[in-house]
Amino acid sequence: MVHPSAGLARSRGNVLKYLFLLLALSVTALSLLTLRRAPDWIIAWKLAILAGEYGHWLVLLPLGLAVAAGCSTSGIWRGVTLLLCLIAGVGLLRPVFSARRIAGTLPRELDAAFGAETPTGSVWNWSRLFLGEKRPKAIMTTEIFARPDGQELKTDIYVPAISGKPRPCVIVIHGGGWDGGDRKQLPEWNDWFVARGYVVAAISYRLAPKWQWPKQGEDVLTAIAWLKARATTYGIDPTRLVLMGRSAGGQIASAVGYGAHDPAIRGVIALYAPHDMPFVWSVSREDDVLDSLNLMRQYMGGPPEGARRANYESASAQLLARADSPPTLLVHGVPDTLSWARHSERLTARLQELKVPHYYLRLPWATHAFDFNPDGPGSQLTGYAMEWFLAGVTKPARD
Numbered sequence: 140m141v142h143p144s145a146g147l148a149r150s151r152g153n154v155l156k157y158l159f160l161l162l163a164l165s166v167t168a169l170s171l172l173t174l175r176r177a178p179d180w181i182i183a184w185k186l187a188i189l190a191g192e193y194g195h196w197l198v199l200l201p202l203g204l205a206v207a208a209g210c211s212t213s214g215i216w217r218g219v220t221l222l223l224c225l226i227a228g229v230g231l232l233r234p235v236f237s238a239r240r241i242a243g244t245l246p247r248e249l250d251a252a253f254g255a256e257t258p259t260g261s262v263w264n265w266s267r268l269f270l271g272e273k274r275p276k277a278i279m280t281t282e283i284f285a286r287p288d289g290q291e292l293k294t295d296i297y298v299p300a301i302s303g304k305p306r307p308c309v310i311v312i313h314g315g316g317w318d319g320g321d322r323k324q325l326p327e328w329n330d331w332f333v334a335r336g337y338v339v340a341a342i343s344y345r346l347a348p349k350w351q352w353p354k355q356g357e358d359v360l361t362a363i364a365w366l367k368a369r370a371t372t373y374g375i376d377p378t379r380l381v382l383m384g385r386s387a388g389g390q391i392a393s394a395v396g397y398g399a400h401d402p403a404i405r406g407v408i409a410l411y412a413p414h415d416m417p418f419v420w421s422v423s424r425e426d427d428v429l430d431s432l433n434l435m436r437q438y439m440g441g442p443p444e445g446a447r448r449a450n451y452e453s454a455s456a457q458l459l460a461r462a463d464s465p466p467t468l469l470v471h472g473v474p475d476t477l478s479w480a481r482h483s484e485r486l487t488a489r490l491q492e493l494k495v496p497h498y499y500l501r502l503p504w505a506t507h508a509f510d511f512n513p514d515g516p517g518s519q520l521t522g523y524a525m526e527w528f529l530a531g532v533t534k535p536a537r538d
Contacts, residue, residue: 155211155212156208156211156212156216156217156220159204159207159208159211159212159216159220160216160219160220160223162200162204163201163204163208163219163220163223163224163227164223166197166200166201166204166223166224166227166231167201167223167224167226167227167230169186169189169190169197169227169230169231170190170194170201170226170227170228170229170230170231170233171230172186172187172190172191172230172474172506173187173190173191173194173230173231173233173234173474173504174230174233174474174504175474176474176475176476176506177474177476177506178476179426179427179428179476180428181428183428183476184428184476184477184506184507187474187476187506188506188507188508188509188511188512190230190231190234191234191472191504191505191506191509191515191516191517192234192505192509192511192512192515192516192517192518193512193515194230194231194232194233194234194235195231195232195234195235195268195269195516196269197231198227198228198231198232200227201223201224201225201227201228201231202224202228204220204224205220205221205224205225208220208221208224209221233504234504234505234515234516234517235268235516237502237503237504237516238263238502238516238517238519238520239263239516241500241502241520242262242263242519242520242523245262245500245520245523245524246262246527248498249498249524249527249528252496252497252498253466253496253498253527253528253531253532254531256526256527256530256531257530258523258526258527258530259335259526260272260522260523260526261523262519262520262523263519263520263523264519267514267519268514268515268516268519271513271514272513272514274327274330274331274334274513275300275330275334276330277297277298277299277300277329277330277333277334277339278297278298278299278300279295279296279297279329280295280296280298281293281294281295281296282294282296284342284361284362284365284366285358285361285362285365287345287354287357287358287361288345288350290345292342292343292344292345292358292361292362293322293342293343294322294340294341294342294343294362294365294366295322295323295326295329295339295340295341296338296339296340296341296373297329297330297332297333297338297339297340297341298333298338298373298374299333299334299336299337299338299374302374303374304376305370305374305375305376305377306336306337306338306374306375306376306379307337307338307375307376307379307380307381307405307529307533308337308338308339308340308366308373308375308376308379308380308381309332309337309338309339309340309381309383309529310339310340310342310359310362310363310366310380310381310382310383310392311328311329311339311340311341311342311383311384311388312342312344312359312382312383312384312385312388312389312391312392313341313343313384313385313387313388314384314385314386314387314388314389314508315346315386315387315388316386316387316429316434317346317347317355317387317434317437317438318346318347318348318434318437318438319346320387320388321343322341322342322343323341324341324385325385325510325511325513326341327513328510328513329341331513331522332529335526335529337529337533338373338374338375340362340366342358342359342362343358344358344359344391345358347434347437347438348436348437348438351437351438351439351440351450352438352439352440352450352453352454353450353453353454355391356391356394356395356398356453356454359382359391359392359395360395360399363380363399363401363403363404366380367403376535377403378402378403379403379405379533379535380401380403380404380405381404381405381406381407381408381529381532381533382395382396382404382406382407382408383407383408383409383410383525384408384409384410384412385410385411385412385508385510386410386411386412386477386478386507386508387412388412389408389409389410389411389412389413389414390409390412390413390414390416390454390456392407392408392409392412393407393409393412393414393456393467393486394414394453394454394455394456394459396456396464396465396467397456397459397460397461397464397465398453398456398459400463404465405465405466405532405533406465406466406467406468406528406529406532406533407456407465407466407467407468408467408468408470408525408528409456409467409468409469409470409483410469410470410471410510410521411470411471411472411475411477411478411483411507411508411509412469412471412478412482412483413478413479413482414455414456414457414482414483414485414486415455415456415457415458415482415485415486416435416439416443416451416454416455417443417451417452417455417458418457418482418485419431419435419482420435420439420442420443420451422479423435428476428477429477439451439454456486457485457486457489460486460489460490460493460495461493462493462494462495464490464493464495465495465532466495466496466497466528466531466532467486467490467495467496467497467498468497468498468500468524468525468528469483469486469487469497469498469499469500470483470499470500470502470521470524471483471484471499471500471501471502471505472502472503472504472505472506472507472509472517473501473502473503473504473505474503474504474505474506475505475506475507476506476507477506477507478507480501483499483501484499487499496532498524498528500520500521500524502517502520504516504517505517
C-alpha cells in the first residue's frame with residue numbers, strides 16, 4: 140500500500156513539471172518576438188516591445204525557471220524545460236548582442252554618410268541598459284501657434300537652460316496613426332535633445348478623420364513660420380531647423396521636408412514611418428492590427444484616384460524626393476508589425492539613386508515604437524545616430 144505522503148509528493152511533482160513546461164513555453168514564445176514579426180494583434184505588438192527593448196531584464200525569467208526546473212524535475216521533462224529556457228534566453232538577449240554588433244560599425248557608416256562628428260555619448264553603454272541615463276528636465280513652455288478651423292494648435296517648446304548664441308531647433312511631429320496621439324509623446328526624448336544643445340518644438344496638428352491631408356502638412360508649415368517669427372524669443376536660429384517624426388509623424392516630416400523646398404530645413408529624421416502613400420494604400424488591409432485601410436480612408440479620403448491623386452503625391456516623400464532634398468536619417472525595425480520596414484528601404488533606395496545624403500539604421504529585432512524605452516538597445520543606437528546626424532546637418536554654414 141502506497142503511503143498517502145508518497146502519493147501527495149508524486150502529485151506535487153506532476154504539477155511542477157507541467158507548470159515549468161508551460162512557463163518555459165510562454166517565455167520562449169515571448170522571446171521569439173525578437174526573431175520574427177509579431178502576429179497581427181495589439182497585445183502581440185506590445186509584447187514585442189517588451190521582449191525587444193527589455194529582454195536584458197526579462198532573461199532572468201528563463202534563468203530562474205531553469206534553476207527551479209533543474210532542482211525539481213527529472214528526465215525528459217527537465218531536458219525539454221531546460222532546452223526551452225535556453226532558446227528563450229538566446230532570444231531575449233539577441234537585441235543587446237545584435238545592437239552591440241551594429242555599434243561596432245555605426246560610427247564609420249555615419250561618418251561616410253554625414254561627415255566626421257563627435258557625439259557626446261558612446262555608441263554603446265552596457266550599464267545604461269540597467270541603470271538608465273540621467274536626463275535633466277528642460278525648461279518647457281506651451282504656446283498656441285495657430286487656430287485653424289477654430290481648433291487651437293499648440294507647441295511645447297523646450298529650451299536649454301544656458302542661453303547664448305541661437306541654436307538649431309528640432310521640430311518633433313508625433314505619431315498616432317494620423318487620427319490620434321499628441322505632442323506629449325515620449326517627452327524624455329525632448330529633454331535628451333535639449334541636453335545636447337537643441338531647442339525642441341513638439342507640435343500639434345489637426346487629426347483625421349475630421350481633417351484630411353494636406354491639412355496636417357499645412358499645420359507643420361504654419362508652425363515653422365511661427366517659430367521663425369519668434370526665433371529671438373526662444374533662442375532659435377531660424378536657418379537651422381530639423382523635422383523629426385515617429386510613425387505617422389515621420390510621414391508628415393518627410394513629406395513636408397521634401398515638399399517645402401525651404402533651405403532652413405536642414406534635415407529630416409523619420410522613425411518607423413511610411414513615405415509612399417500610393418504604396419501604403421496598395422498594401423493596406425482591413426484585417427490587420429491597425430485596420431490600415433480604414434486609417435488611409437480617414438487620412439487620405441479614399442484610394443489614390445482622380446482629384447485625390449495630387450494629395451497622395453504631396454504626402455509622399457518617395458515621390459517628392461529630388462537631388463536637393465534635405466539630408467535624411469531613417470530608423471526602422473525589420474520585424475515591425477504596424478509599419479513595414481519596406482517603407483524605409485524603398486525611400487533609402489530612392490535617396491541613394493538621387494545621391495541625397497542619408498543613412499538607414501536597420502534594427503533586426505525591433506518593432507514599432509521601440510524607442511519607448513529610451514535606454515534600450517534600439518534607443519541607444521538611434522540616439523547616437525540622431526546626435527551625429529544633427530551635428531552634421533545643423534552646422535552654422537553649409538560647406
